[in-house]
Amino acid sequence: PTDWTELDTRAVDTARVLAADAVQKVGNGHPGTAMSLAPLAYTLFQRAMRHDPNDTHWLGRDRFVLSCGHSSLTLYIQLYLGGFGLELADLEALRTWGSKTPGHPEYRHTTGVEITTGPLGQGLASAVGMAMASRRERGLFDPEPAWGDSPFDHYIYVIASDGDIEEGVTSEASSLAGTQQLGNLIVCYDDNKISIEHDTAIALNEDVPERYRAYGWHVQVVEGGENVRGIEAAIEEAKSVTDKPSFIALRTIIGYPAPHKMNTGGVHGSALGADEVAATKEVLGFDPTQFFQVAADVLTHTRELAERGRRAHEDWNVEFAAWAQREPERKQLLDRLSVRGKPAGWTDALPSWQPGDKAVATRSASGAVLTALGPILPELWGGSADLAGSNNTTIKGADSFGPPSISTSDWNATWYGRTMHFGIREHAMAAILSGIVLHGPTRPYGGTFLQFADYMRPSVRLAALMNIDPTYVWTHDSIGLGEDGPTHQPVEHFAALRAIPNLSLVRPADANETAAAWRAVLDRPAESGPVGLALTRQNVPILAGTSAEGVAKGGYVLAEATGGEPAVLIIATGSEVQLAVGARDQLEQAGTPTRVISMPCVEWFDAQDQAYRDEVLPPAVVARVSVEAGIAMGWQRFVGDRGVTVSLEHFGASADYQTLYREFGLTVEAVVAAAQRSLTAAKG
Amino acid sequence: PTDWTELDTRAVDTARVLAADAVQKVGNGHPGTAMSLAPLAYTLFQRAMRHDPNDTHWLGRDRFVLSCGHSSLTLYIQLYLGGFGLELADLEALRTWGSKTPGHPEYRHTTGVEITTGPLGQGLASAVGMAMASRRERGLFDPEPAWGDSPFDHYIYVIASDGDIEEGVTSEASSLAGTQQLGNLIVCYDDNKISIEHDTAIALNEDVPERYRAYGWHVQVVEGGENVRGIEAAIEEAKSVTDKPSFIALRTIIGYPAPHKMNTGGVHGSALGADEVAATKEVLGFDPTQFFQVAADVLTHTRELAERGRRAHEDWNVEFAAWAQREPERKQLLDRLSVRGKPAGWTDALPSWQPGDKAVATRSASGAVLTALGPILPELWGGSADLAGSNNTTIKGADSFGPPSISTSDWNATWYGRTMHFGIREHAMAAILSGIVLHGPTRPYGGTFLQFADYMRPSVRLAALMNIDPTYVWTHDSIGLGEDGPTHQPVEHFAALRAIPNLSLVRPADANETAAAWRAVLDRPAESGPVGLALTRQNVPILAGTSAEGVAKGGYVLAEATGGEPAVLIIATGSEVQLAVGARDQLEQAGTPTRVISMPCVEWFDAQDQAYRDEVLPPAVVARVSVEAGIAMGWQRFVGDRGVTVSLEHFGASADYQTLYREFGLTVEAVVAAAQRSLTAAKG
Secondary structure, three states: OOOOOHHHHHHHHHHHHHHHHHHHHHOOOOOHHHHHOHHHHHHHHHHHOOOOOOOOOOOOOOEEEEOOHHHHHHHHHHHHHOOOOOOHHHHHOOOOOOOOOOOOOOOOOOOOOOOOOOOOOHHHHHHHHHHHHHHHHHHHHOOOOOOOOOOOOOOEEEEEOHHHHHOHHHHHHHHHHHHHOOOOEEEEEEEOOEEOOEEHHHOOOOOHHHHHHHOOOEEEEEEOOOOHHHHHHHHHHHHHOOOOOEEEEEEOOOOOOOOOOOOOHHHOOOOOOHHHHHHHHHHHOOOOOOOOOOOHHHHHHHHOHHHHHHHHHHHHHHHHHHHHHHOHHHHHHHHHHHOOOOOOOHHHHOOOOOOOOOOEEHHHHHHHHHHHHOOOOOOEEEEEOOOHHHHOOOOOOOOEEOOHHHOOOOOOEEOOOOEEEOOOOHHHHHHHHHHHHHHOOOEEEEEEEHHHHHHHHHHHHHHHHHOOOOEEEEEOOOHHHOOOOOOOOOOOHHHHHHOOOOOEEEOOOOHHHHHHHHHHHHHOOOOOOOEEEEOOOOEEOOOOOOOHHHHHOOOEEEEOOHHHOOOEEEEEOHHHHHHHHHHHHHHHHOOOOEEEEEOOOHHHHHOOOHHHHHHHOOOOOOOEEEEOOOOOOOOHHHHOOOOEEEOOOOOOOOOOHHHHHHHOOOOHHHHHHHHHHHHHHHHO | OOOOOHHHHHHHHHHHHHHHHHHHHHOOOOOHHHHHOHHHHHHHHHHHOOOOOOOOOOOOOOEEEEOOHHHHHHHHHHHHHOOOOOOHHHHHOOOOOOOOOOOOOOOOOOOOOOOOOOOOOHHHHHHHHHHHHHHHHHHHHOOOOOOOOOOOOOOEEEEEOHHHHHOHHHHHHHHHHHHHOOOOEEEEEEEOOEEOOEEHHHOOOOOHHHHHHHOOOEEEEEEOOOOHHHHHHHHHHHHHOOOOOEEEEEEOOOOOOOOOOOOOHHHOOOOOOHHHHHHHHHHHOOOOOOOOOOOHHHHHHHHOHHHHHHHHHHHHHHHHHHHHHHOHHHHHHHHHHHOOOOOOOHHHHOOOOOOOOOOEEHHHHHHHHHHHHOOOOOOEEEEEOOOHHHHOOOOOOOOEEOOHHHOOOOOOEEOOOOEEEOOOOHHHHHHHHHHHHHHOOOEEEEEEEHHHHHHHHHHHHHHHHHOOOOEEEEEOOOHHHOOOOOOOOOOOHHHHHHOOOOOEEEOOOOHHHHHHHHHHHHHOOOOOOOEEEEOOOOEEOOOOOOOHHHHHOOOEEEEOOHHHOOOEEEEEOHHHHHHHHHHHHHHHHOOOOEEEEEOOOHHHHHOOOHHHHHHHOOOOOOOEEEEOOOOOOOOHHHHOOOOEEEOOOOOOOOOOHHHHHHHOOOOHHHHHHHHHHHHHHHHO
């Protein structure tokens, strides 16, 4: 570019040297890509992106996603050069206890990091969610202006690697990005043809640009990682294409210009070694005996970004103020969402059911809740991985989110629509939901069968690690789904999901608990982690004694023992609470005071104070039974040595659900028998 | 085709009517695709495939994979028409308790079903594994002849749906299939443009054929599901292309010819309704008042497949006998593998280590085992999802599996090579390993970091459901991996994997237990489910007292309490066994008789009889501690009410592993303190 100076070149070379030094100092890490991508990263951070080092939460900023999180130095060094808060000492502390520069970028841990990345594919897939969120937010706050004329318009930039390209989750998300015509998404693919097993020809021989063209993307190929002119031109063209996501394949030499190790797998994930670091410095005209060298004029130059960012931000503030004046109601909405407020009396809209009413599947109750809340909470939006009707995830009357051209006889798509259609892409759905949450203040949810939480798991885990709060609507939550059989029947999923730290799994017992669950989910603070709702396919009766407060506490006394002094406790979740209630009836009739505890969310219950937990589960009562149509793992700590778990320790089968419950011993009689066994053990 | 008769047409129409009737009878299921794919399925089963209804285990048979498992009737009806063992009564019992016709096809449950399918994408991805296995087996048993001249040559046929195409796992597997040039793989894509949310335009607008061309496949497009001439010609051409996998996109009308419901989402996953079933029968010239109508001449015609299959099988037997004579040693190998035998004395080759030797990472020990067994067990082959050097999955000196043209400076690829390179495609790797096991008698393994078991999970679960035995080499199994930080550190994974029924998770304590674990894995019977090895990145000391027999039993006394009467039991796994041993030293010095139990595999321990389990964990000793660098979930049932778990209930961090163990309280001192707490509780 005409305004590229020798200072820019030295800044890029400084980035390379810092990458080599930082990894060499700690003795492990990934120097290669940080070296070869320095020109691209520098161009993005210093020249292409609109951002403000002094306000990394600026609403109007471009977002940056380092999908190849192992190359965290690519990001850290730009955050240092650009003055986002990292200093040389932070780079020197790379990958050490308590540093701001962990092995992979961590959201909330390091200022300027928009998303935690590392598990490959996740970043690119979540970036698709950010691009979608950007459009949906535009629709909520400023739908009228043409693209580029709103303060809510900006770009999502991604750097992706071979690994990201190979992972299936990006294939899913990239196909959807094409369908969604996400013109605000720009993916730079670092085509270095080297991964950990070295030359990628051993495993990757597809024509990646052609694949992205098949997805409907705008595709450019730039030869040469050092080709800053080509890089900048490609980015400019990508920005100008507003009806397709952009893919820029950049052919780089990993580890450039390390004289002996560039273009080898050895430079991917290991320190260069002292000699090669020195040799690299010599190639670049740096003093090989010095470490972490940054010339003062270089840093002064790169930190001028602060001033450019400040000016851009100020210009934007003017636009934003004009918007606020032009759209006072929408400004109020933005203000409300920014503090996660709710309209007064919003919970009055929640549907409720009476004991004795017709039995209702909790998935249906969830659908009724969404439709009831839809008009009140525009921040709520979501969809399904091609199971909308089964997951009950559609807010009735809402448009679909997408270009009008994808409308079908069943769905009316509008650019700012509300119902998302993920296709049969559960993994991308989960990553996209995270991207939406990371991008702005809306509240997204996504549905599939609980069985396919397994497909979503890497993204669910990452949401939990980031402590962000997408909501997963997981229906068909047990053998209760019936005829589809064991491939579709969750058995181990409750336990496996409860195992993930920060994730809350909520399994309501009936329609009222379902409404209470949604209420609790929407009321939680921002940094409380993702929530999965486990909902039934089959109808379940409306129970007496349910409590919204109790649901929010994770567990509560649904039915007290006669006399208030229980001899035995029956703890149950979801569709099995009715079995606990039925067993209580029989036990009480036989003279055994029996308390039923509904425990829709173990995690929320664990978060209560000891006094409340002891009130619900009195330590003195050691005769205890748990009932859940899944493996017992995790329940032993509630029922204790003398307790009995009523569970399912094997895969399901294909038949109607009544037969399955009976054949697999999930019955009132089995719960009664378990209680009697536990009572005997308690006496022993 | 010239030899297509009116009987063939009536047979196809019979298949459609049976599909409609079967779903209508049970009231739920998926009739649409079974109706529209009847011509394709009939052509494959009756005219294209080489198979023998009387011997579905025939080594030389073509394999058929119904990737869209929800359309199980597509398969069941052909198994009925072709005489593979299903009869009309079985179709009438669709999706009912105990029937041979469950909602989704189940391996081992129904004769002629080659693989359990249903979770979308899995079938196609596993078919890639079958095609790879076919070539590897060819290399083991009959490497010399040209393609088509060996009794080991055959095809893998797949029917895939929109859902399969959208799932990322197929993208991964399809890219790899292109690299591998799997000419024996023929995928028929049912391009009906309808999924559960109806018209797929709402979520799928990519150019699928172009995408498959970009992967390097041979791609054909056939218009019209009724176009049997086009279908047959395309299959013929696909068979003739031997250097690329084949993709046949077949444009069908779902539910054809149901007059009111075809080409709608309503016909995908619901019964047609009595009126529409009747109307369909009228369109096809069937009596609308009759159900499950099969004309005698139609069945006679389709069951002639038995005779054609018998003849093909006999012809093949001649070839096979000639091969056996030509290749007596290879015949011996096949015989050995067919019964899962081992060469005499094979365990002598296992490496061993002495206490006091240099500490060894269990991943390194695993690599040493593989290299030692490589020359003795040619059935053993595997690779990594681009982490070969880190997972230690390469048998030293072995060629890589692939076309010679993909060789790199690091890897020498040969068609029949042994080291697989999955690329950064963990999910496809897992599905492929299952396909390899399903195809034949080799013993495949695949490696990645334990963290990325999450990516593999849907395929791992399906392997567990099928009770087949791929081996997963999961290294970097805890915070012990250090600097890469929480995105890469498993915390919940032990529990989440132990939750899957039939899966064995084995976490050896040191190098010798690792060798013992491999020995036990290779010695298990065929129907014992998949095994995951959880191996350390960091070095761990060689322990005194390890036992190969003990490992095979899942848990054993590694160090007995002085005097043989333990006051406290410390149960530990993997890299934490050394902490248990260290704690025992301190406790014994303080006069507390302490037993250390190494528990590498909870599942195997649970399978022992009560006497053995009580011997290892005497019920009378209630002071118990578990130690594992992961969440405690699952350990409470071993330690009981008065036990204490030493665990990690939150995500990890980026730092060297020694710091992490110390900061997170996984230390000898913590184990000692836990033991003391438990001893106090036991007294109370």
